[in-house]
Amino acid sequence: MTDLDDLPEFQVVVRAGGFRDAARLTGKSASGLSEAVRRLETRLGIRLLNRTTRSIAPTEAGRRLIERLSPALAEVEAALGVVDGLRDTPAGTxxxxxxxxxxxxxxxxxxxxxxxxxxxxxxxxxxxxxxxxxxxxxxxxxxxxxxxxxxxxxAIPIGPREQRFAAAASPAYLDRAGRPTHPRDLLTHACLLGRFRGGALTSPWEFEKNGEIIKVEATGPLIVSTAGGMDLALQAALDGTGIIGLFEEWLRPHLKDGRLEPVLADWWQSFSxxxxxxxxxxxxxxxxxxxxxxxxxxxx
Missing domain, CATH: 3.40.190.10 (Periplasmic binding protein-like II)
Known part of the structure; x- marks a missing residue:
């Protein structure tokens, strides 16, 4: 394989018409450019430039190479320009x-x-x-x-810096089944649960008050996939099926309009x-x- 660094140096020498002018254009030494061309000729096994003490001229092989080389190097420069654009300008997926x-x-x-x-x-x-x-x-x-x-x-913070796990149910359900006053009361209630793809349930539910943490093995009539079924569980809670445990922000619109009622709000646990x-x-x-x-x- 030819050293690709020698190709653009050969190109600039041909375009400049000599090593000294090419050196002024590139900021490199004339001797270094001459060595690059000589190295390229050695590797290709053919003379590319005819040299005199005053000028250079491409041979037939040199002319054919430069004809094919110039568009190829232009494509390389264009490709590198795309990469530079992605580095400096936010674009892409x-x-x-x-x-x-x-x-x-x-x-x-x-x-x-x-x-x-x-x-x-x-x-x-x-x-x-x-x-x-x-x-x-x-x-x-x-x-x-x-x-x-x-x-x-x-890791950098994104979103609210404190969230809460909330429990809620429709007023109709709570009128029928009673309003829990302690997390353990949930053991006798219909709770609406989620299941992760790995198989684990969103139970036990965890509550906290005055430094006391209580975990409740909630059970109930409905289990949904956490990846896509929580809206179904929420609708079931709105329709009076049972108590749902979910992020407070997720429940907030329904708590605000009264379709859901907070359950054990003074036990809701905060987390980062x-x-x-x-x-x-x-x-x-x-x-x-x-x-x-x-x-x-x-x-x-």
């Missing part, structure tokens, strides 16, 4: 792997203004509750809660909000760098 709750409660606030600010970025969001290796899945970054963060990743996490590489892809900077500056 950004793939995020996020929990379903983050897709519902965090991203709707940040995604529209982000895409408006960076119209050349295409955002792809994979929302699921199985905790996959985001890089192995072909994603650039993910959103996770602190107990799910991988140690070799960089989610994080955007990504590999600690020195050179981040421009779309990811733009999103990281945007998330850091975004006011929640």
């Amino acid at each position: 950004l793939r995020l792997n996020v929990p379903v709750a983050a897709a519902r409660l965090v991203l709707p606030r940040i995604v529209p203004p982000f895409l408006a600010a960076y119209p050349d970025i295409r955002l792809e969001v994979i929302a699921e509750d199985s905790f996959v290796d985001v890089l192995a899945e072909g994603c650039d970054a993910g959103i996770r809660y602190d107990e799910r963060l991988e140690q070799d990743m960089i 909000g989610p994080f955007l996490y990504f590999p600690g590489r020195r050179h981040l892809p421009a779309p990811l760098r733009a999103f990281v900077d945007f998330a850091r500056a975004f006011r929640w």
